[in-house]
Amino acid sequence: MTEGSRPAIVARxxxxxxxxxxxxxxxxxxxxTGSVTALVGPNGSGKTTLLLMLAGLLRPxxxxxxxxxxxxxxxxxxxxxxxWMPDTFGxxxxxxxxxxxxxxxxxxxxxxxxxxARTTELLRLVHLEEFAATPAHALSRGQKQRLxxxxxxxxxxxxxxxxxxxxGLDPRSRVDLRVLLRRLAAGGVTVLVSSHVLAxxxxxxxxxxxLSRGRTVSSEALLATTTQRxxxxxxxxxxxxxxxxxxxxxxxxxxDNDAPVGGTSVLVELADDAAAARLLASAVAAGVPVASxxxxxxxxxxxxxxxxxxxx
Amino acid sequence: xxTDTQQAPATPSERTFTWQGVxxxxxxxxxxxxxxxxxxxxxxxxxxxxxxVAALLPGLVGSSSSGGGTWVFGLILLFVLGxxxxxxxxxxxxxxNGDRVAGxxxxxxxxxxxxxxxxxxxxxxxxLAALAFLVISLPFLGWAALTARVAPWHFLFVVLVLAxxxxxxxxxxxxxxxxxxxxxGSSVLTYVAVASLTVISLIVFLVSIPAVTTEERVEVLxxxxxxNAECEWVQTTRSVIHTERTWWLxxxxxxxxxxxxxxxxxxxxxxxxxxxxxxxxxxLARTGDQPRYDECWSENYPAGVTPQREDExxxxxxxxxxxxxxxxxxxxxxxxxxxxxxxxxYTTLAPGTRVA
Ligand SMILES: Nc1ncnc2c1ncn2[C@@H]1O[C@H](COP(=O)(O)OP(=O)(O)O)[C@@H](O)[C@H]1O
Ligand SMILES: [Mg+2]
Numbered sequence: 001m002t003e004g005s006r007p008a009i010v011a012r013x014x015x016x017x018x019x020x021x022x023x024x025x026x027x028x029x030x031x032x033t034g035s036v037t038a039l040v041g042p043n044g045s046g047k048t049t050l051l052l053m054l055a056g057l058l059r060p061x062x063x064x065x066x067x068x069x070x071x072x073x074x075x076x077x078x079x080x081x082x083x084w085m086p087d088t089f090g091x092x093x094x095x096x097x098x099x100x101x102x103x104x105x106x107x108x109x110x111x112x113x114x115x116x117a118r119t120t121e122l123l124r125l126v127h128l129e130e131f132a133a134t135p136a137h138a139l140s141r142g143q144k145q146r147l148x149x150x151x152x153x154x155x156x157x158x159x160x161x162x163x164x165x166x167x168g169l170d171p172r173s174r175v176d177l178r179v180l181l182r183r184l185a186a187g188g189v190t191v192l193v194s195s196h197v198l199a200x201x202x203x204x205x206x207x208x209x210x211l212s213r214g215r216t217v218s219s220e221a222l223l224a225t226t227t228q229r230x231x232x233x234x235x236x237x238x239x240x241x242x243x244x245x246x247x248x249x250x251x252x253x254x255x256d257n258d259a260p261v262g263g264t265s266v267l268v269e270l271a272d273d274a275a276a277a278r279l280l281a282s283a284v285a286a287g288v289p290v291a292s293x294x295x296x297x298x299x300x301x302x303x304x305x306x307x308x309x310x311x312x
Numbered sequence: 313x314x315t316d317t318q319q320a321p322a323t324p325s326e327r328t329f330t331w332q333g334v335x336x337x338x339x340x341x342x343x344x345x346x347x348x349x350x351x352x353x354x355x356x357x358x359x360x361x362x363x364x365v366a367a368l369l370p371g372l373v374g375s376s377s378s379g380g381g382t383w384v385f386g387l388i389l390l391f392v393l394g395x396x397x398x399x400x401x402x403x404x405x406x407x408x409n410g411d412r413v414a415g416x417x418x419x420x421x422x423x424x425x426x427x428x429x430x431x432x433x434x435x436x437x438x439x440l441a442a443l444a445f446l447v448i449s450l451p452f453l454g455w456a457a458l459t460a461r462v463a464p465w466h467f468l469f470v471v472l473v474l475a476x477x478x479x480x481x482x483x484x485x486x487x488x489x490x491x492x493x494x495x496x497g498s499s500v501l502t503y504v505a506v507a508s509l510t511v512i513s514l515i516v517f518l519v520s521i522p523a524v525t526t527e528e529r530v531e532v533l534x535x536x537x538x539x540n541a542e543c544e545w546v547q548t549t550r551s552v553i554h555t556e557r558t559w560w561l562x563x564x565x566x567x568x569x570x571x572x573x574x575x576x577x578x579x580x581x582x583x584x585x586x587x588x589x590x591x592x593x594x595x596l597a598r599t600g601d602q603p604r605y606d607e608c609w610s611e612n613y614p615a616g617v618t619p620q621r622e623d624e625x626x627x628x629x630x631x632x633x634x635x636x637x638x639x640x641x642x643x644x645x646x647x648x649x650x651x652x653x654x655x656x657x658y659t660t661l662a663p664g665t666r667v668a
Binding site: 018019048052053055056057058059072073076079080082084086087088089090091092093094095099103104106107108109151155 | 330332333336339340343344347348414415416418419420421422423424425656657658659661663667668
């Protein structure tokens with residue numbers, strides 16, 4: 001995608017209250033076409049509510065949303081362009097997996113044979129072929145999540161809105177999901193994914209939108225968190241040698257409270273990977289037996305924690 | 313491998329009401345229903361109950377030669393309607409809020425399906441299910457119609473009216489399920505609505521009789537003291553019951569609609585059954601008490617006065633078009649409500665409900 005292309009999702013000053021509860025206070029965001037963007041925020045920060053408004057199910061009290069160039073509240077164009085996966089998976093009790101998908105295809109007014117072909121294709125994509133004739137309610141939670149994903153993809157949507165798609169998935173399926181979303185994005189699909197499985201998001205998202213108490217955290221603040229110094233965990237076999245080296249090179253060591261038992265490990269603050277490489281080279285040159293040097297947490301997680309802190 | 317997700321669909325037309333959309337919802341709902349064992353059990357139980365009643369009735373009301381056939385037909389018809397009014401609410405009264413609770417409503421609303429397609433599809437599914445009950449009652453109804461010598465055309469007509477009445481109940485159930493957040497609430501509401509149409513309206517009619525009764529000066533054609541003289545008009549004060557103000561309470565009753573739509577009674581005096589009784593009753597009520605009474609029992613009428621029988625003085629035009637019309641309007645209103653409530657995006661949400 002070119003830099004100048006129009007954002008697939010635009011929200012301006014969006015606000016939505018349920019009675020006294022202000023679920024979404026003020027959301028401004030743009031999601032680049034063809035990107036995978038994370039929607040990150042603590043429980044109750046308004047992620048689901050925001051996605052409902054983007055899917056055209058809920059009318060904002062104020063502000064405007066635009067998906068695929070149209071207002072999802074009124075436009076069939078926008079509706080056809082959106083694939084929405086809700087966070088709670090509900091399905092029709094006695095329909096088989098195949099019937100769930102063909103029904104959805106019909107609801108999107110795909111021709112019957114195209115709907116059937118698409119169903120077969122998607123079942124293969126989410127590895128549910130052997131459950132094609134199983135009643136949907138008999139699936140496990142993770143399998144249901146995958147069916148939900150297939151359901152959201154039925155209409156070839158150029159914009160995907162996924163609400164906590166990774167919850168309930170086993171590690172293998174998470175990797176599959178990551179690969180799938182990356183591949184969709186490579187094909188030009190815009191993916192907005194809300195999740196709290198931050199380690200997973202870290203590896204697959206291009207951008208992140210942070211929500212805190214219904215407000216998007218400004219992109220400057222986000223930029224600050226991504227470029228801020230991260231903490232790395234340094235493990236060595238010789239605590240004394242490590243401390244001498246640190247003193248000589250005036251490296252600040254922080255106590256590692258979450259250290260794995262039995263290890264000699266400390267925390268250091270580093271600006272980037274290059275700094276990490278330099279630190280490692282220096283320590284090894286000084287004869288410190290370094291076992292490992294790794295970031296403590298992902299960037300998203302660090303940003304998330306700073307959001308979480310402001311949650312009172 | 314990237315093509316599997318990127319075949320741009322043809323430019324969509326703005327959403328309209330299409331038969332294809334209705335059929336999508338209808339098939340979905342029917343598949344759900346037909347596969348549940350509860351449904352099969354209900355059909356079997358229904359068949360057994362109607363069959364049992366049909367077998368029992370002739371013994372209770374006498375053989376067909378003495379007019380028993382008319383009674384059996386009338387009673388079975390009313391019984392099937394009554395049973396239908398009990399069963400139909402369960403077929404549609406949780407169609408919308410039940411789906412919302414199960415999380416399956418929003419995934420349809422987010423598609424290209426319009427609210428009218430969803431509502432009509434659900435209504436048709438409920439109605440078809442109700443008709444299935446009617447269809448398995450047909451052997452008994454048909455047999456009773458034969459013994460009562462009801463013309464086939466008339467029989468079909470009555471069954472059609474019965475089918476429409478069940479459809480109205482389904483529509484009311486659908487409307488209630490759109491109105492209430494909890495499925496239990498809408499079931500109760502639907503039963504209250506059905507009871508209002510059938511029992512409560514009748515009770516209100518009866519209770520309101522004193523309220524529509526007035527003391528009025530009336531003219532009575534009466535037999536004079538000398539029984540051999542001509543009858544004469546006398547002014548007197550009587551209690552006059554103005555049921556012509558409240559007859560509509562009876563007319564909206566599905567039982568009355570059905571009875572009134574039933575074929576006219578046969579020429580024989582014994583061709584008189586429960587349907588005829590209801591029919592006469594409601595038509596009398598519509599006429600109300602007249603300001604003139606013919607009590608000339610001696611049949612010694614003065615010149616220029618023609619004898620007047622009560623049933624002749626009353627308006628005998630059919631009542632069922634009004635009743636059926638009112639019922640259909642009610643059902644239509646309920647459907648309209650359901651469609652309105654299914655529109656997305658939601659502006660307001662009922663307290664305690666989530667979209668998904
Ligand atoms: N339908 C609703 N009625 C009342 N309050 C709601 C409703 N939906 C969400 N909320 C409230 O709005 C806030 C945001 O909810 P939600 O969007 O579900 O957050 P998230 O998905 O980020 O966890 C919460 O405080 C929640 O209780
Ligand atoms: Mg949520």
